[in-house]
Amino acid sequence: MHTLTGHGHWINTMSLNTDYVLRTGAFDHTCKTITDLEEAKAKAYERYMAVKGKGHEILATGSDDLTVMLWDPREKKELAKMTGHGKLVNVVSFSPDGRFLASASFDKNLKLWTQTGKYLATYRGHVGEVYQLCWSSDSRMLVSGSRDSTMKIWDTKTKKMREELPGHADDVYSMDWAPDGQRLASGSKDRMLKIWRNN
Numbered sequence: 001m002h003t004l005t006g007h008g009h010w011i012n013t014m015s016l017n018t019d020y021v022l023r024t025g026a027f028d029h030t031c032k033t034i035t036d037l038e039e040a041k042a043k044a045y046e047r048y049m050a051v052k053g054k055g056h057e058i059l060a061t062g063s064d065d066l067t068v069m070l071w072d073p074r075e076k077k078e079l080a081k082m083t084g085h086g087k088l089v090n091v092v093s094f095s096p097d098g099r100f101l102a103s104a105s106f107d108k109n110l111k112l113w114t115q116t117g118k119y120l121a122t123y124r125g126h127v128g129e130v131y132q133l134c135w136s137s138d139s140r141m142l143v144s145g146s147r148d149s150t151m152k153i154w155d156t157k158t159k160k161m162r163e164e165l166p167g168h169a170d171d172v173y174s175m176d177w178a179p180d181g182q183r184l185a186s187g188s189k190d191r192m193l194k195i196w197r198n199n
Contacts, residue, residue: 003076004078015101100139100156
């Protein structure tokens with residue numbers, strides 16, 4: 001269709017503001033069971049439209065050029081260019097409600113932005129490069145995994161670390177939160193998969 005240009009180096013990661021609702025469809029963190037197919041389709045479309053808003057979907061990208069960029073992919077248009085990371089940006093991810101964007105970097109920090117690219121906060125605490133991050137389904141918490149073998153849970157309201165999850169013996173590369181918010185899974189270079197319970 002077309003090419004989006006603007007980054008000065010490799011692009012490592014991308015995220016749509018509708019990623020979460022596209023992945024979960026009609027089901028949200030309230031875990032209401034929907035058995036009727038037409039009702040489920042209507043609920044999924046309603047959730048999608050609520051997150052997308054009045055405009056087009058927003059695409060976020062992170063690069064080795066230390067920047068995060070926001071795009072309107074249909075219009076080939078750059079919406080914002082965010083700076084502040086000191087090393088390459090490894091992962092970007094929109095919150096499930098589409099209101100926030102988190103970025104993680106080899107500078108050991110995470111940054112929180114609005115969906116329009118306004119800087120909100122920096123989360124510091126890891127002593128190694130941050131490889132991955134994942135949102136809770138209610139968009140209230142963010143978990144990060146690092147080369148320092150730990151995961152850290154951050155509260156997006158207070159902008160502080162809520163809990164540290166040590167337990168892996170090596171780099172934490174992947175994680176995912178269950179839609180009901182009760183469990184968190186993590187995978188590590190130590191060849192272990194761990195399931196955590198959210199208290």
